[in-house]
Each structure stands twice: as C-alpha cells, then as structure tokens.
Amino acid sequence: LTIGVLKEPGKETRVSLNPDIAASFVKNNIKVLLEADAGAKAFHSNQQYEGAGVQIANRSEILTQNDILLSINLPDHETLNNLKPGSVIIGVFQPLFHVAKMEELAKKDITLFSLDMLPRTTRAQAMDVLSSQANIAGYKAVLLAANVFPRYFPMFMTAAGSIPPAKMLILGAGVAGLQAVATARRLGCVVDVFDTRPAVKEEVMSLGAKFVEVEGAADASKAGGYAVEQSEDFQQRQKAKIAEHAAKADVIITTAQIPGRKAPILITKEMIANMKAGSVIIDLAAFSGGNTDFTKDNETIVENGVTIIGDSALYATAPSDASKMYSKNIQNFLKLIIDKDGQLNLNFEDDLVKGACIAHEGKIVNERVAGMLQ
Numbered sequence: 001l002t003i004g005v006l007k008e009p010g011k012e013t014r015v016s017l018n019p020d021i022a023a024s025f026v027k028n029n030i031k032v033l034l035e036a037d038a039g040a041k042a043f044h045s046n047q048q049y050e051g052a053g054v055q056i057a058n059r060s061e062i063l064t065q066n067d068i069l070l071s072i073n074l075p076d077h078e079t080l081n082n083l084k085p086g087s088v089i090i091g092v093f094q095p096l097f098h099v100a101k102m103e104e105l106a107k108k109d110i111t112l113f114s115l116d117m118l119p120r121t122t123r124a125q126a127m128d129v130l131s132s133q134a135n136i137a138g139y140k141a142v143l144l145a146a147n148v149f150p151r152y153f154p155m156f157m158t159a160a161g162s163i164p165p166a167k168m169l170i171l172g173a174g175v176a177g178l179q180a181v182a183t184a185r186r187l188g189c190v191v192d193v194f195d196t197r198p199a200v201k202e203e204v205m206s207l208g209a210k211f212v213e214v215e216g217a218a219d220a221s222k223a224g225g226y227a228v229e230q231s232e233d234f235q236q237r238q239k240a241k242i243a244e245h246a247a248k249a250d251v252i253i254t255t256a257q258i259p260g261r262k263a264p265i266l267i268t269k270e271m272i273a274n275m276k277a278g279s280v281i282i283d284l285a286a287f288s289g290g291n292t293d294f295t296k297d298n299e300t301i302v303e304n305g306v307t308i309i310g311d312s313a314l315y316a317t318a319p320s321d322a323s324k325m326y327s328k329n330i331q332n333f334l335k336l337i338i339d340k341d342g343q344l345n346l347n348f349e350d351d352l353v354k355g356a357c358i359a360h361e362g363k364i365v366n367e368r369v370a371g372m373l374q
C-alpha cells in the first residue's frame with residue numbers, strides 16, 4: 001500500500017502527515033511518498049521525513065503511485081485532473097460549501113473522504129479534525145485579542161492604582177469557544193458565554209464563566225451535536241440580550257456556525273455602534289460569512305473604534321501542533337479503512353466510513369451533499 005502526501009496549496013502552513021506518524025506507517029510496511037518540502041512550513045524538513053523512512057518525490061510520481069492521497073485542502077485543478085484511478089483521497093474539503101466541485105470530482109474513478117463530515121460521535125473523537133483544529137483556534141483567538149486589546153486582561157491592584165479585569169463575551173461554546181473560555185479565564189478575564197445549546201451550560205460554568213440563557217432555542221438534539229437555525233422570535237430575544245452584553249464587553253470572540261449554511265449574524269452594526277472604543281472582536285466564523293455585520297475573512301476592520309478581525313484559520317499559526325493533531329486524526333481514520341494485512345478495505349457498514357465518504361464509484365454517496373444537489 002502506498003500513501004502519498006501532497007504539499008498544501010497557497011498560504012497553508014500545515015502538512016497532513018508529520019514525520020512521527022509517517023514513521024509508524026513505514027514500520028507497518030506502508031510506503032510513504034512525500035512531495036518535497038511539504039512539511040517545511042510546519043518546521044519538518046525533508047531530512048526528518050527521510051529519517052522516518054519516507055521517500056521524497058515529486059507530485060507526478062506521487063500521483064502515479066499512491067493508493068491513498070493525503071491532503072488538507074482541496075488540491076489544485078491540475079492535480080485533481082490527474083488523480084490515480086481507483087485511489088482514495090482524504091482531506092478537509094468542506095463539501096457542503098463546494099457541492100458542484102464534489103459532483104465534478106465524483107465523476108472520476110476515485111473515493112473521496114472529507115473528515116469534516118464525520119459524525120460527531122464518541123467513537124469519532126480520535127479522528128475529529130474539526131475539534132483538533134478548533135481547539136487551537138480558540139486558544140489563539142484569545143492570545144490574538146490580548147495582543148490587539150489596548151489594555152490589560154487580568155485585574156491588577158498596584159500602588160499605581162487598580163486595573164479591572166477585561167470583560168470577554170464568547171458567542172458559541174463549541175470546541176473553539178470552550179477553549180477560548182479556558183484560555184481567557186487563565187489570563188484573568190471575566191467571561192460571559194452564549195450558545196443556543198443549553199447542554200453546554202455546565203461545561204461553561206465549570207470553566208468559571210457565566211452562561212447567559214435565552215429561553216426557547218430550537219431543539220438540536222437530532223442534529224448530530226451541531227446547531228440548527230433558530231426561529232425569528234428566538235433570534236430577536238437573543239439579539240436583545242447579546243446587545244446588552246456587547247455594550248459592556250472589552251473583547252468578543254464569535255464562533256457560531258451552522259454546517260453548510262451562512263453563519264448567523266449575532267453582532268449587528270447597531271451593537272458595534274454601542275461598543276466601547278478600543279474593544280476587539282475576533283470572528284472565527286469568518287469563513288462562512290462571519291457573526292458580525294462587518295466581518296471580512298482574513299481582514300481586520302476598524303469600525304467605531306472597534307477592531308474586528310475575521311480569521312477562520314488561526315490553527316495555521318501553530319502549524320506543527322496543528323499538523324501533529326491532524327496527522328493523529330488521519331492515522332486513526334486510516335485504521336478504519338486499512339485492514340491488518342495492510343490492504344485497503346472500505347467497509348461502508350461502518351457509520352464513520354460512510355459518514356465521511358463523499359464520493360465513491362462515480363457517484364456522490366454522502367446523503368447531506370446529495371441533498372444539497374437536489
């Protein structure tokens with residue numbers, strides 16, 4: 001069995017397989033081919049990979065030999081046109097946002113897995129790339145806010161006077177939001193949290209933050225752990241409460257996303273007009289439109305003295321840890337599709353294999369993606 005690892009396109013800093021996990025594949029008699037310098041931005045040299053038994057190759061060599069192709073982002077057009085027939089490609093392709101592209105790829109004789117489509121079950125946790133990367137993003141969001149915020153985060157009582165603690169508001173207590181709560185608490189912030197899932201209240205409180213309740217959220221218990229869209233009435237009441245808290249906040253971190261949909265606007269123009277000058281918003285939902293009226297992905301905007309930073313890829317600022325966790329997720333997923341003899345064995349009876357598979361044998365096989373094509 002041969003695994004190929006591609007160098008990621010554009011500004012991506014991560015690599016889909018780090019030398020340690022590559023070494024474990026090589027030990028199990030799996031051949032690993034890595035595109036030259038694929039690990040460079042994550043601080044892994046070609047020599048380190050070679051020391052792990054990996055062969056450095058160029059892209060066309062990889063594409064003629066690989067049985068499984070690893071990447072994070074969707075490779076460029078030319079690469080996709082030259083995928084080896086019968087091969088498996090694994091990454092985080094955000095298929096719900098790129099349905100037409102998925103349909104085009106499905107026509108090739110390949111099997112495509114997108115790990116962001118894994119069901120969010122207990123068994124899936126070890127391969128849950130959304131969680132491993134969101135954890136870093138939540139942590140880094142707080143550090144970024146601390147740098148940009150023109151005041152202290154912790155409370156200080158000194159001979160030169162007292163500094164009150166910064167007030168942080170976190171919207172969305174999923175993986176990124178909870179890590180942001182934990183990091184902000186460690187830095188001494190006072191933290192308020194909103195989420196539409198009342199189930200997170202206990203977790204928020206156990207981290208020392210306050211959970212702000214809005215009654216009547218839509219039941220998301222059948223949405224596989226994800227949020228669902230809320231009623232107009234709920235949204236109005238939630239907005240009124242968020243407005244009260246936003247006016248007092250020094251920092252807001254927003255993480256609210258709904259899979260396959262535009263992110264909900266939770267911080268409006270009017271709320272920003274009432275915020276304190278010098279306050280900071282970090283919007284981690286920027287990729288899917290953002291949670292504020294002003295968010296632009298990968299841009300910093302200053303409005304009414306409020307700095308609004310849109311960044312959905314903060315994990316990229318910790319590329320070796322992000323790659324390490326991504327590689328571990330990949331290793332755990334591959335255990336489901338490689339049998340004890342080291343051969344590819346796709347068992348679609350397994351809910352994780354089925355859930356993450358987008359295309360197989362010339363067709364879109366994922367129900368959520370197929371549903372969006374109708």
Ligand code: NAD
Nearest residue numbers: 120121122125131172173174175195196225227255256257
């Ligand atoms: P996400 O990135 O999709 O969303 C972030 C948070 O925003 C969620 O908590 C969501 O409820 C919240 N949100 C959405 N709309 C909102 C609104 N209008 N107002 C306020 N908050 C809103 O979420 P995620 O971090 O990927 O986690 C999604 C869920 O999956 C969570 O329940 C999490 O605990 C669960 N999960 C399960 C596993 C697993 O078992 N494999 C792993 C990770 C996460």
